[in-house]
Amino acid sequence: MKISLYQKLAFSLFIIFSLICTLVLSWSQQLDHISQNQAEQKLHLNLAEHLVQDNPLLQQGVYDHQALENLFHTLMLLGPAFEFYFVDPSGEILTYSAKPGKVKRKRINLSPVLQLIEHAENMPIYGDDPRNLNKLKIFSAAPVYSHEDQDGIKNRGKLQGYLYVIIGGEIYDTVFSRIKSNDTLLITASWLFAALIFLFIILLLLFKYFTNPINKLAKEISQIQAANFDLSKVQLSQWPKYQSNEVHLLGNSLNVIVRLIHQQINLLEQNDSQRRELLTHLSHDLRTPLASLQGYLEILNHQNTKLDEQQQQEYLTITLNNCKQLKHLIDQIFELAHLESGRVSVNNEMFNLGELIYDIVAKFTLKAQKANVKLTIKPTVCDFNTLCDIAKLERVLSNLIENALRHTPENGEIIINVFAKNSKLVIQVSDTGTGIKAEEINYIFDARYRASNAVGHKKQHGGLGLAISKRLLQILNSDIKVHSEFGKGTLFEFSIRQAA
Structure with a gap:
């Protein structure tokens, strides 16, 4: 049987109380x-x-013990709350009035008697009860001396013993215990029981008040687990922000954690969807050149096919281009996977940025001339020093220039502009090409996203260049921005650290 926290606290409270x-x-x-x-x-x-x-029997000294016993009997009849005993100086009981067998002791301890006679401040003082071997009672005591006459003057003589009076004797205890059990004890017990019930109910209500937030939190956690952290199915409670209330702090922390988990789950689902979509696109891009490659190879390998030398050369050229396209796409896939793995190291070194830009532009000069596109570097004397990973920066610039060449028509221009700003070097790659639609700008850096201006170029690139560039810049602690106007051109901008 499961016991809740409130039930455990209530049971513990009942026992302790x-x-x-x-x-x-x-x-x-x-x-x-x-x-x-x-x-x-x-x-x-x-x-x-x-x-x-x-x-007189005691004032003159004790000589007639039988008469003293009768005196004690008379006194007990008059005062049933008292018991009278006469003991000798050693504590032995000599005279008393009681039925045979009632008196259990033959002697009493005189230390309490002497303490009461000599030092009566620290009361109550308890002495032996002659009628009970294991019980002590309050008493009154006085010494008894013999008196001698000398020349008509009474002098105190020898100590004969002590008058030992038990206060609240056996009869008194019996009558008092009956009355107490029948009256006072019943009233006291009734009031005590009523107070106990009242206080217990008050404390239970207080415990209920203090444990309600915990129960609420436990139910909410169960609902969140049942919904698999899907906040669209669960309404999170709004907890007051009290710094002194641990339960409310825990509730607020739980809300933050649940929202974070929900975001992470959505992000994972989104990434998983993007990966599936990427695999679909990549399988299509891989299948197309492979099918073309296989077809031309089968034609060239067929024994009954009669091809002249020019046709064979044409087929081989197409086959080689398909192989290059496959290699380029596979290289991009591996490069992006490597960048996404998080195991990429950064090797910063100081170098001249202008020299790197001129080297990169030189690689694309022939291709730009064939496309009748002008490549321009601003300023012409680009003398800036930077501290960066030269290989990764070269890859980014190459991707951006290659992307610009792909979308810039004849007689267009590609400009690489560099300037210093706030201890940073800002690099801009702009073109006068086809531009990007406003609704597509937010998606151009997604892997395998192909903007509408890429129509007609599907066989020339794999669509991963911008995604790789963005990831490389993130590794270099930078970010890339894009400004574009459809039909007029596009500008990509990012910044790197400037060396002193």
Whole structure:
């Protein structure tokens, strides 16, 4: 059986509260008993002394023990709350009035008696109960001396013993315990039980109030788990932002964590969808040149096919171009996968940016001349030093220039512009080409996204160049921006660190 936190707290509270009430009741009864004994002992402190002084049998000394026993019997009839004993100086009980077998002790300890006679401040003082071997009671005591006449003057003689008076004797205890059990104890128990129930209910309500947020949090966690962290199926509670309430802090932290997990799940699903789409596109791009390659090779390999030398050369040229396209696409796939793996190291070094740009432009000069496109570097004297990974920066610039050549028509121009700004070197690659539609700009850096201006070039590139460039710049702690106007051209811009 599962027990909730509230039930555990309530059960623990009941046990602890019951023990505390029991201890308090026991302590209060003990204190009441001590207070009562102290009051009665103080009230009857001189009882034994007055009896010794006022009674002839004791005033003159004890000589007739039978008469003293009768006196004790008479006094007990008049005061049933008292028991009277006469003990000798060693503590042996000599005279008392009781039925045979009632008195269990033959002697008492005189130390409490002497303490009461000599130092009566620290009351209550308990002495041996002659009628019970294991019980102590409050008492009154006084010494009894023999008196001698010398020349008509009475002098105190030898110590004969002590008058030992038990306050609250056996009869008193019996009657008092019956009354107490039938009246006071019942009332006290009733009030105590009522107070216990009332306080217990109050504490249960308080526990319910304090544990409600925990129960609410537990239910919310269960709902979130059942919904697989899909926030569209679960409404998160708004927890007050109290710095002193740990449950509310936990609830707010849980909301932050759940939202983060939800975002991560959506991102993973989005990435998974993009990867599936990428694989679909790549399989298509791989299948097309492979099918063409296979077809031309089968024609060239067919024994009954009669081809002249020019046709064979043409077929071989097409086959070689398909092979190059396959290699270029596969290289891009591996390069992008390597960049996405997160295991790419950066090797920064100081070099002249102008020299690198002129070297890169030189690689594309022949291709630009064939396309009748002008390549321009601004400023012409591009003397800037930078601290960067030269290989990765060269790859980015090559991709951007190649992309610009692909989309720039004849008599167009591609400009590589460099200038310093806020301790950074800003590099811009602009063209006068076809441009990009405004609604497509946000997607051009996605792997395998092909803008509408790429129509007619599907066989010349794999569509991964801009995605690779963006990832390379992220590794270099930079970002790429694009500004384009459809039909007029495009400008790509990024910045790198300038060396002093």
